[in-house]
Amino acid sequence: MNQSAIAELVGLDESASADQILEAIVQKIVQLQQAQAKAPTDVLRNKYQRQLDQLQLARGQLTAQGSESGHVNAALSQTKMADLPQSGTQFDAANNVQIRLQSGQLLASRYEIREQIGSGGMGAVYRAYDTTRQDEIALKVLLPGLVRNERARERFLDEARISSKLSHPNIVNVFDVQQDGDLFFLTMELLEGQDLRQLMEVRSLTRQPFTEEEARGLAVTLAQALVHAHQFTVHRDIKPENIWVTEDGDYKIMDFGIARIQSASQRTQTGAAMGTAYYMAPEQLKGSNAIDGRADQYALGVLLYELLAGEVPAGRFRPLRDLRKDLSKRFTDDIEKALDTLPEGRFDDMAAFAQALEKSKGRTRLNLPWKGIGIAAGLLVALLGVGGLASSGYIGLDSLKSLLPMSKEEIAIRKAGLARIQGEIKVLKQRLDSSRRELDSDLRDAKRNDGLELRALENWQQATEQGIFSGRRLTELEGDLSMAETLLRDEAFDQAQPVFEKVRSGFSALLEDFDAAAGLLMAQAAFDEARNDWERVQDEYSLSAPAQVSAALEAKNQAVLAEQRGDFAAALAGWKLGEKQWREAPEAMGDEIARIDAEREAAVAAAKRKRDAEAAEKKRRAELAAAEQRRREAEKMAEQKRLEELARKEEQAKMDKLQPLVRIAPRYPIQAARDGIEGFVIVAFDINEVGAVENVQVVDSRPLRVFDREAKKAVSKWKYKPLIEDGVPVRTRGVMTQLDFTLQ
Structure with a gap:
């Protein structure tokens, strides 16, 4: 994968520098690691891991290219x-x-x-x-x-x-x-x-x-x-x-x-x-x-x-x-x-x-690629470009070449460079096979457990089996790989290198398509959801169709065609582009929607003003009614107080006519005298026609029942002058008095 392809992988154009691409790769790796940590299923986690492997491979390639050119x-x-x-x-x-x-x-x-x-x-x-x-x-x-x-x-x-x-x-x-x-x-x-x-x-x-x-x-x-x-x-x-x-x-x-x-x-x-x-x-x-x-x-x-x-x-x-x-x-x-x-x-x-x-054996330092000046280490650094001698400034490629006879060094370097590409191709093939096996395993598990992701996995497997593993692209790549390996054995390096690079790009594209196929069903669902959202808005506002609608339909057609030819990455991009167009359709009609919303808001505001006026009138009437009710209740309470005061005065007049003859003071009970308890007793009683006290009842007392007995006993012995009305002695009922017990 060359620098322009790596730049495209991370969303940059061909003019991006190596440092900019490296920074973008690092940021992408960080983002994928976060997404992998939050992925709800093993399928998604495996997908993110494959993308991470691809980015790590791209980073290694770019670093190697930078080392050879001295730019890193x-x-x-x-x-x-x-x-x-x-x-x-x-x-x-x-x-x-x-x-x-x-x-x-x-x-x-x-x-x-x-x-x-x-x-x-x-x-x-x-x-x-x-x-x-x-x-x-x-x-x-x-x-x-x-x-x-x-x-x-x-x-x-x-x-x-x-x-x-x-x-x-x-x-x-x-x-x-x-x-x-x-x-x-x-x-x-x-x-x-x-x-x-x-x-x-x-x-x-x-x-x-x-x-x-x-x-x-x-x-x-x-x-x-x-x-x-x-x-x-x-x-x-x-x-x-x-x-x-x-x-x-x-x-x-x-x-x-x-x-x-x-x-x-x-x-x-x-x-x-x-x-x-x-x-x-x-x-x-x-x-x-x-x-x-x-x-x-x-x-x-x-x-x-x-x-x-x-x-x-x-x-x-x-x-x-x-x-x-x-x-x-x-x-x-x-x-x-x-x-x-x-x-x-x-x-x-x-x-x-x-x-x-x-407690075990002694320690040793790590075997670092840049340590020592040996030929093997020097070649390793020149080929891999990972913090090596050429990039760190300790020794350049020209110095490296001087370590060996020119022809042998050239042969070794070319073979090692192509062997590295061979290794990368092998890794890509293994990842493709591993991804296929993992998908089969996940599908079997989902079928046994009746998992919610069964439909997505079935769609993923069906698409990749037809578009990748049964397609001609894989067969052609295997043929190209065999040809490149033959050229390598014959030491035809210049002819072998572009073929190896083509095969590497091809398998990388197959992996990308395999990963993209996982998201096809979800992308189609998102496309349909966005379309339904637009149609709801269109129906609600009676809108005409903007240009984004036809663009979305065209993106769908292109996605379907790409999916049919097995170009799942392009298909996924098409579905996502179509979804984006559906999402942008309401924005394109924003002025019309704003006008309709303004008219609706005006109507709603007028209705609200009418409701507010009606509510204010209703509130005013309620307040008048409440005021009238308060006035009536005040008059009723005043009349009740007047009658109570009149009854009190009559009762007081009656009490004023009573003239006590004998009032015996109650004695303290032994307990109260001993404990120093103070209190009172309120008693009610009747006075008969001859002035004797009858029906003595305790109405209230503090402390409760301590002084009750002595109070009743004392009041029962009280005598009053008989009350004469119209020349006849009369009975007085409901006389009340309070006796206080205060120890001196």
Whole structure:
């Protein structure tokens, strides 16, 4: 795949530079990793993985081409953030969050921007000149949105300050955290080399598996660095992308504190867990607040497993020794202990893990492609272009050629270059076959479980069987491959190379079509849904058809034709274009829709005004009625009070006529006298015609029943002068009085 094809793969035109294409590839990889982590089905996850493999292959090719032409800058900073998660979920989200600083711009009146050397979902990294230190540094600028939340900002500042205090030869040196306006940025040392993920890819392509000694040396170094770090903080995001391999073959851990700021900001906004999911300890995935250094121990175990086995230990993973018979049992047992799903099942701390690893054989540095001046290493660097001698400035291709006789070197280089293409073709074929088998397996599972995605899988399989595996394109590619291999054996390199490249492009296109076929049914459904939405709008507003309608129908026709000839990528693009046209149809009729909406809104407003007027009149009448009701109730209450007052006066007049003759004071009960209880009793009684008290009743008393007996007994002995009315003695009923008991 040439540079123009790679540019087209990531949506750029042919004029894009190699650096721009590399940046776009990195951003696309980040976006696909996020989509894969959120994919609801294994089918989609596998699809995204195939796209990731294709992008990684394209990145390796572009890097190799850049090395040969001298265009790739090897002086990359360890602080690049291309593989950190993004807050967006759409594939184009990264384009909306870029930070752009100009060369020569001065930050914090101290740091002069030289050039951008990396970007990603959390910000950008620049090479800068520190005018105070008088030295070049790496300057990592974070997106304003990540530190806009006060809690997230404070957490980040705390972590950054802790990072600046970490003093260890295997931890990237963070100088300070700074602010300039809305920009927060870290200043740190600028290193040459590559991250561990890039090195792992190189070793995989060159079929040089990591040895136990190399893995142990790496593990012990990182573990000892984390022992130091755990005195202050927990990293939370150990993975190959955050391990820097220097040009001296040493290792440095980077990006302390980044995971914590994302947990306080992006994670709450998107629901996405921070860090790389496969490297996160189970307690991190559950969102536990009790995260300690054993989470970093788990991540280091995942890193070692992938380093040695070539795959991450997801789910019920196979024992490491089943995959690598050459590894010692003690070493693999230590790694698998660190991978225990429960923190308490791992080593007590990172120091114990490091000690266990050191009990085996001694350490050794990683076998780096650029180390040494041997002919084989030199050829490997020239061919693969991955952080090698030619791109780093240590030795050029002309110097390499001088190491061997010209004819032999040329032959070796040409053979190796074509062998590399052969290997890529083999990988593409294997991926195509693997994808076919995975699809068959997923379809069988869906049929057994009556899965919801059964129809989509059946459509996917039917399309690919007819359009790819039973089509002439695959047969022609196999024939071309045989011809190219024959030319290679005959050392007809100039004739073999274009054929190999054609075959590689062909299989890459078949893979692209295979992946595109997975989305055909969904794209057709989206097309129909968009069409139905337009027709509803058209019916609602009685609209005529704009040009977008005919464009959508034409896109459908082209998609159907492309699908019939097996060009599923073009078919998928056609369905999506048709959907886009249907979505744009209402926008094209926006003025007409706005006019109709305005008329409807005016009618609605008039109706509302009428309803409001009616409601106001109804409210006025209700208020008048309520006022009249209140007036009547007031008159009624006044009359009732007048009658009550009259009755009270009559009763008082009657009471005034009573003349007591004998009133015996009640005695305190023994309990009240002893306890000092005070209170009262209200009694009601009648006075008969001779003035004697009858029918004595206690109406109320406090405390309850303490003084009742004495009060009734005393009142029963009272005497009144008989009440005479019209010369006749009369009975007085309902006389009430209150007796107070107050101890002196």
